[in-house]
Each structure stands twice: as structure tokens, then as C-alpha cells.
Amino acid sequence: MKFLVSKNLHTNPNFTLLLSFYALMMLLYFIGDIFYLINFFGPTPCEVISTIKGKAEDFIEPLSLLSLLEHLHISLFLAILALFTTMAILLRLSLSFTHKKWIILLAMGSALLSFMALLGLYFSSKWMVYPFILFSLMWHLVGIYALSIALYQLGFKKT
Amino acid sequence: MINHQLFRILLFLALSLILLQLVSGVWLFSEKFGLTPSSLIAYFAGDEQKFISAKSVEGVLETAVPHFLAISTTIFVSAHFLLFTQIISEHKKYLLIASIFIAALVDIFSSFGILYGYHLFAYAKLIGFYTFELLMALLLFILFKAALHSPSSH
Numbered sequence: 001m002k003f004l005v006s007k008n009l010h011t012n013p014n015f016t017l018l019l020s021f022y023a024l025m026m027l028l029y030f031i032g033d034i035f036y037l038i039n040f041f042g043p044t045p046c047e048v049i050s051t052i053k054g055k056a057e058d059f060i061e062p063l064s065l066l067s068l069l070e071h072l073h074i075s076l077f078l079a080i081l082a083l084f085t086t087m088a089i090l091l092r093l094s095l096s097f098t099h100k101k102w103i104i105l106l107a108m109g110s111a112l113l114s115f116m117a118l119l120g121l122y123f124s125s126k127w128m129v130y131p132f133i134l135f136s137l138m139w140h141l142v143g144i145y146a147l148s149i150a151l152y153q154l155g156f157k158k159t
Numbered sequence: 160m161i162n163h164q165l166f167r168i169l170l171f172l173a174l175s176l177i178l179l180q181l182v183s184g185v186w187l188f189s190e191k192f193g194l195t196p197s198s199l200i201a202y203f204a205g206d207e208q209k210f211i212s213a214k215s216v217e218g219v220l221e222t223a224v225p226h227f228l229a230i231s232t233t234i235f236v237s238a239h240f241l242l243f244t245q246i247i248s249e250h251k252k253y254l255l256i257a258s259i260f261i262a263a264l265v266d267i268f269s270s271f272g273i274l275y276g277y278h279l280f281a282y283a284k285l286i287g288f289y290t291f292e293l294l295m296a297l298l299l300f301i302l303f304k305a306a307l308h309s310p311s312s313h
Contacts, residue, residue, distance in 0.1 A: 069187040076180045077229050084173050084236065091165060100165055108172035115179060 019089060020154045023147045029082050030143040033075075037136060040071070045129045052122055068122055072115060079111050083143060090146050093153050103146050110138040170240065170306045177237055178299055185292055196281035203273040203281075219270050230263045230291075237298055244305040255298060262290035 041048045049055075054062030087104050095103075114135035121128035188194070192202045200206075205213030238256050241247075247255070265287030272280025 066187075066190050069183060069190055073180070073183045073187050076176065076183060077233070080173065080176045080180060080236075081232065083176075084169075087169050087173075091162075091169070097162055097165065100162075101168065104165065104169050104172065108169065108176065112172065112175055112179065115176075 016154055020151060022085070023089060023150045023154065026082055026086055027144060027147040027151070029078070030140050030147065033078070034137070034140050045133060048129050048133065049121075049126050053126065063122070065122075068118075072118065076115055079115075079139070083107055083111055083139065086143055086146055086150075089150050093150060095149065103142055107139050107142040107146065110135040110142070114139060167306050170302070174237070174299055174302055174306065177233060178296075180233065181292060181295055181299070188288060194285070196278070196285060199281040199284055200273060200278050203270060204276060204278070214274060216271075216274065219274055223267050223270060226263075226267055230267070231260075234259050234263065234295075237295070237302065240302055240305070241298065244301065246301050246305055255294060259291060259294045259298065262287050262294060266291055 041051050050058065050060050052063050052068070054060050087107065090100060090103060093100070114132055117128050117132035117135055121132050192199050201209060201211050203214050203219070205211050234256075238259065241252050241256070265283055267287075269280040269284035269287055273284065
């Protein structure tokens with residue numbers, strides 16, 4: 001998003017206002033999506049496995065491939081949009097190169113791995129539930145961290 | 160000033176996610192509609208012998224409307240990077256961007272044609288879908304190449 005990263009954050013008050021509210025809404029998306037995932041898949045690894053693979057003793061049907069693909073397709077689009085715009089803002093923040101690099105690698109990399117782990121969980125081992133939960137949490141938390149820094153710098157840091 | 164190496168890492172990971180999105184789109188399409196004209200006609204217009212009811216306009220709109228937003232955003236986000244690369248000529252960039260949007264529009268609008276009984280639109284939808292996916296794959300290939308090799312790819 002070239003247009004998001006082509007101006008200094010602090011030179012235009014309207015641009016700062018725009019970015020601040022955008023960052024706030026994205027922050028709500030990252031937090032809200034954690035609750036959505038907990039609601040959709042369940043709060044524990046066992047419940048996530050039950051949702052995806054089914055559980056005969058509790059009469060829980062396994063998730064259909066169509067439902068899984070629909071979830072994956074929609075969630076992936078939203079994640080790309082949220083992460084990409086968040087990282088575009090991050091590139092303009094006053095942080096060290098290493099700090100920014102790790103935020104980008106952890107957020108985007110773990111998002112990619114979380115969706116692949118979800119497919120792995122559906123088609124292969126139940127143990128894939130752990131990387132799925134770990135990477136899902138990681139990209140949401142790193143996104144929240146990046147946006148918190150953005151909001152702090154937009155609101156308080158005058159350069 | 161944005162560090163080019165950081166931008167390249169971001170671009171590479173974003174393109175990987177978009178590639179996964181593209182793969183999930185093909186998979187979902189084949190799972191939901193099937194990849195033949197007859198399966199598309201059966202899905203949209205219904206098939207009494209297979210006890211498949213025809214889709215409603217509302218049902219098709221529910222899929223089509225979000226796709227206007229999602230597809231256009233995905234093309235815009237991906238293709239605007241193409242403008243900063245030197246891998247293909249300006250004319251080819253113009254053709255590629257226009258073809259992707261047109262293929263996406265043909266894909267989306269053909270569903271309504273099938274719904275109203277014009278079965279030829281099943282072929283149009285498949286051609287639109289295959290063209291869109293192949294051209295998006297080509298676009299991503301060009302951008303991956305630019306992100307990995309060209310020092311002025313940003």
C-alpha cells in the first residue's frame with residue numbers, strides 16, 4: 001500500500017488522525033478475531049480437534065471440507081488485508097531495523113504457518129493442533145503489539 | 160526512508176499469503192461448483208435427477224457482492240507493485256492488469272447468466288475463472304521474481 005507509507009506520519013494532522021483511527025479499528029479486528037476463532041474452533045486443543053475431526057462419543061460431526069475451505073478463504077483474505085496494512089504502517093515507525101524485521105517475520109510468517117497448520121490438522125495428524133494454536137495466537141498478538149506501538153507513536157511521540 | 164530489505168521481506172510474505180489465498184480459491188471452487196460446465200449448471204440452475212435445487216438470486220448475490228470487494232482489493236494490492244517493477248514492458252503491464260479485472264468480472268457475472276438459464280455462461284464462467292487464476296499466478300510469479308532478484312523492485 002504505497003499510499004499508506006509515502007508520507008511522514010507527523011507532518012499532516014489529518015493523515016495522523018486517519019492512521020490513528022485505522023490502527024484502532026485494526027487493533028479491534030485482531031482482538032476480535034481471537035474471540036471469533038475461540039468461538040468457532042473451541043477454547044482448548046481438545047475442543048479444536050473435536051470441531052475439526054469430530055467426536056463420536058459426543059455426537060460431534062467432523063467439519064466438512066467445504067466449511068473448512070470457506071473459513072480458510074475468508075479468514076485468509078481478512079488476515080492479508082489486516083496484516084499487510086499494519087505492516088505498511090509499521091515500516092514508517094521509529095523502530096530499529098531488527099525490531100521491524102522480527103515483527104514482520106513473526107506476524108506474516110506465523111499467519112502463513114497457522115493456515116497451513118489448519119490444513120495439516122484437517123488432513124493429517126491431531127498434533128498439528130499445537131502449531132495451529134501457537135501460530136494463530138502469535139500473528140494476532142504480534143499484530144496487536146505492532147498496532148499498539150503505532151498508536152503510541154501517533155498519539156504521543158512528536159518528532 | 161523505508162528500508163528496501165524490510166520492504167522486500169514484507170512483499171515476499173504478503174505474496175506467499177496471496178498465493179495461498181489463490182490456491183484456497185481454486186480448491187473451494189472445485190469443491191463447491193466442480194470444474195466442468197455440467198456441474199456448474201447443476202449447482203446454479205438445479206438438477207431434478209440429482210435432487211439439487213436451483214440457487215436464488217439472493218444466494219448468488221451473497222457470493223458475488225463480497226467478491227467484488229475482495230477480488231478488486233486483492234488485484235489492486237498485488238498489481239500496484241507491478242507498476243514499480245521493470246520486468247515486463249508498460250504495455251504488457253497494461254494488458255495483464257486489464258485482463259485480470261476482465262476475467263474476474265466475467266467469472267462473477269456469469270453466475271447470473273447460468274441462474275437465468277443461459278447455459279453457455281457455464282463455459283464463460285469456467286474460462287473467466289481459469290483465466291483469472293492463471294493470470295494472478297503469472298502476476299505473483301513476476302512479483303516474486305522482482306522481490307527476490309531486482310534491487311529496485313520496490
